[in-house]
Amino acid sequence: MTTALAQPAVKLIVQRQFYxxxxxxxxxxxxxxxxxxxxTLAYETLGTLNSEASNAVxxxxxxxxxxxxAGYLSESDTRPGWWDTMVGPGKAIDTNIYxxxxxxxxxxxxxxxxxxxxxxATGDFYALSFPMVTIGDMVRAxxxxxxxxxxxxxxxLIGGSVGGMQVLQWCxxxxxxxxxxxxxxxxxxxxxxxxxxxxxARQAIMADPEWNMGDYYNxxxxxxxxxxxxxxxxxxxxSDESMREKFGRRLHRSSLSFNFSGDFEVESYLxxxxxxxxxxxxxxxxxxxxxxxxxxDLVREGGNLLINPALAGVSFLVISFSSDWLYxxxxxxxxxxxxxxxxxxxxxxxxxxxxxxxxFLLPNERLHGLISGFLERIHHEYCV
Amino acid sequence: MTTALAQPAVKLIVQRQFYxxxxxxxxxxxxxxxxxxxxTLAYETLGTLNSEASNAVxxxxxxxxxxxxAGYLSESDTRPGWWDTMVGPGKAIDTNIYxxxxxxxxxxxxxxxxxxxxxxATGDFYALSFPMVTIGDMVRAxxxxxxxxxxxxxxxLIGGSVGGMQVLQWCxxxxxxxxxxxxxxxxxxxxxxxxxxxxxARQAIMADPEWNMGDYYNxxxxxxxxxxxxxxxxxxxxSDESMREKFGRRLHRSSLSFNFSGDFEVESYLxxxxxxxxxxxxxxxxxxxxxxxxxxDLVREGGNLLINPALAGVSFLVISFSSDWLYxxxxxxxxxxxxxxxxxxxxxxxxxxxxxxxxFLLPNERLHGLISGFLERIHHEYCV
Numbered sequence: 001m002t003t004a005l006a007q008p009a010v011k012l013i014v015q016r017q018f019y020x021x022x023x024x025x026x027x028x029x030x031x032x033x034x035x036x037x038x039x040t041l042a043y044e045t046l047g048t049l050n051s052e053a054s055n056a057v058x059x060x061x062x063x064x065x066x067x068x069x070a071g072y073l074s075e076s077d078t079r080p081g082w083w084d085t086m087v088g089p090g091k092a093i094d095t096n097i098y099x100x101x102x103x104x105x106x107x108x109x110x111x112x113x114x115x116x117x118x119x120x121a122t123g124d125f126y127a128l129s130f131p132m133v134t135i136g137d138m139v140r141a142x143x144x145x146x147x148x149x150x151x152x153x154x155x156x157l158i159g160g161s162v163g164g165m166q167v168l169q170w171c172x173x174x175x176x177x178x179x180x181x182x183x184x185x186x187x188x189x190x191x192x193x194x195x196x197x198x199x200x201a202r203q204a205i206m207a208d209p210e211w212n213m214g215d216y217y218n219x220x221x222x223x224x225x226x227x228x229x230x231x232x233x234x235x236x237x238x239s240d241e242s243m244r245e246k247f248g249r250r251l252h253r254s255s256l257s258f259n260f261s262g263d264f265e266v267e268s269y270l271x272x273x274x275x276x277x278x279x280x281x282x283x284x285x286x287x288x289x290x291x292x293x294x295x296x297d298l299v300r301e302g303g304n305l306l307i308n309p310a311l312a313g314v315s316f317l318v319i320s321f322s323s324d325w326l327y328x329x330x331x332x333x334x335x336x337x338x339x340x341x342x343x344x345x346x347x348x349x350x351x352x353x354x355x356x357x358x359x360f361l362l363p364n365e366r367l368h369g370l371i372s373g374f375l376e377r378i379h380h381e382y383c384v
Numbered sequence: 385m386t387t388a389l390a391q392p393a394v395k396l397i398v399q400r401q402f403y404x405x406x407x408x409x410x411x412x413x414x415x416x417x418x419x420x421x422x423x424t425l426a427y428e429t430l431g432t433l434n435s436e437a438s439n440a441v442x443x444x445x446x447x448x449x450x451x452x453x454a455g456y457l458s459e460s461d462t463r464p465g466w467w468d469t470m471v472g473p474g475k476a477i478d479t480n481i482y483x484x485x486x487x488x489x490x491x492x493x494x495x496x497x498x499x500x501x502x503x504x505a506t507g508d509f510y511a512l513s514f515p516m517v518t519i520g521d522m523v524r525a526x527x528x529x530x531x532x533x534x535x536x537x538x539x540x541l542i543g544g545s546v547g548g549m550q551v552l553q554w555c556x557x558x559x560x561x562x563x564x565x566x567x568x569x570x571x572x573x574x575x576x577x578x579x580x581x582x583x584x585a586r587q588a589i590m591a592d593p594e595w596n597m598g599d600y601y602n603x604x605x606x607x608x609x610x611x612x613x614x615x616x617x618x619x620x621x622x623s624d625e626s627m628r629e630k631f632g633r634r635l636h637r638s639s640l641s642f643n644f645s646g647d648f649e650v651e652s653y654l655x656x657x658x659x660x661x662x663x664x665x666x667x668x669x670x671x672x673x674x675x676x677x678x679x680x681d682l683v684r685e686g687g688n689l690l691i692n693p694a695l696a697g698v699s700f701l702v703i704s705f706s707s708d709w710l711y712x713x714x715x716x717x718x719x720x721x722x723x724x725x726x727x728x729x730x731x732x733x734x735x736x737x738x739x740x741x742x743x744f745l746l747p748n749e750r751l752h753g754l755i756s757g758f759l760e761r762i763h764h765e766y767c768v
Contacts, residue, residue, distance in 0.1 A: 034642075131642075132642040189633070191624060191633075192627040192628055192632060192648065192649075192650040193619065193628075193650075195651065196615075196619045196622075196650050196654060197619060199646070199654060200612060200616055200619060202644060203611070203612050203654075203655075203658075204591075204612050207588075207592065207611070208591065209593060224591035225591060227587070227591070228588050228612070231580075231583070231587060232584055235581060235584060238580075239577075240709070240712065243576035244575060244577075246576075248576060249573070249576060249579075249681060256416075258416040258418075259516065260512075260586060260671055262583070263678070263679075264576065264583075264678070265576075266579055266583070267580070267583045270580060270583060270584065271587075274587075287644055291644065294648070295647075328624065
């Protein structure tokens, strides 16, 4: 049965904005030892920054996300932002109360500088001449924008998956700028299994002759390889249980084909996801961002970077999902036990959800309740 | 420390043999409705068939296996068969007692008829004109060979993974020919997650322009696509835990590369596995055999085929491995609970092992003890 959903009387319109910095001769240093500039970051904001600049909530997006976290880009736009169920007036991340910022990550392809951008020094696409960037570099770039917005301390940082890595990296790099942090469905240390999946995805792209060592921007590009890479990703975002629930062994045709055109609904789903992704994402950006995730490791030889007295003043809400096998609960528990050593205020919750890693993006009453409650408390302690 | 391992005084030499049947005008009917002939099966035997032909143990190999289960193919051969730790004189599957048979599956590329074979009707490679074969067709072909060997009833069937599917299929198709069966690390119903991984592997091959709609036997073939497909497979054969144990985040170089050439040991491992596979396996065979696995479903609409009074006389030993997430333990439990409805003699064991799906192929005292004990009992009841 289809029922008319209640629509808000006024459509929330947001505008993509851009901030450019680190122009030569002052490029931004990178973890690799290289440097990059100028850097442009695409971002969107919702709500109003209060006069003390104390109500800012920075949302960090996942691997293939963008700055368009909520609302619509125009009156005629029919597709809301990627976390519109969570962010907006009266929602869990309430834009009537908080000033929400979402920034497209460095290396991506949705407005921020990345391999598909033109290098002003050459007038040509960066392609593989784009330097390798780390989660640390992404966060370093974000700090330039946060400084530019006049925000000295973020009331909260929230992000899932690769966004959660950025949340943790912010805490480690700029603890004095963070009042609270909500890392979701993430890890402090990319596991060898997660690296393995990323490497297979990269190999699928690089095996496509149309990838052409990354130099494909005047041609069709590695569409087949990118689709295969995305299919690999989607298998890891779901779970055995969620696939049985969602697809089972149902056919998408009336009987078995006895050929290689695809028989099962789960196959059509993956084909569709692969195809859709090719239309919106840059293959080189996938290579760079997956590599940044693989390099992410806060538990490095010199000691666990999450164990730091400077983090004692940061409040944490760490959330994992029971069926997430890409960043399983034990990895969130590792984050929690490190943070607790600082004497920090740390809450942890594993949410029972069958949707695998994807769960953090799906509407979930428990998740919404936890986040809104935590933010209300921090707002009360910090802003009121 | 390297120590000289005790070598048996006499090297066990086995010979690959071939059996051809179903020649026109009497091809073998297939589940798809098509038919195929002539069919050649490559097989090897170890030990001696007793005069009552009652000591035959049929070993069914996994997806990429072959008939060379144990021993050496010549005096100068240095690489033993794939299950040499399990099969041989005095070993768990003791060739001093049992007559062991291992058959390369229909559709494979190690001596049996498959897409890389010449179609005698055309003088050209079958390639994609090879008909789709199912696990049922593989077993139907094996029955021709078992009949030819004069064996009316197999003392035991043993196989893991796709080999375990054949074990179950034998029981369902020819219950009167089976005294006992040991399905290892397998399923009665290929899950949507397992289908998803197979489909991504197939797409990786078919995306390679050198695949050329399967018609590549006069060229280099889809080497890149096949390597990617194999890497996907290997990620599913290990587990999160085994990868942490085996590789952790160790680099295979002295420091991070900050490029796309691969940094971590887990990446080198996958590259190596992909490359090795390209040298020994046919890409079209991968397509056909994965498809046969995907089609495998004994729990189909008409009712669970494992629930059948004809199976009451078959003894079962069902074994799963705790860290196998490709065919997790609950899928073995489903097999067990169906079989128990027949009043069959069914033993079940989940072996604690951290090596993921690969565990069934690795030396394991518990596994060896369970199999040898079960076979001794069956031999005592049935042959002595």
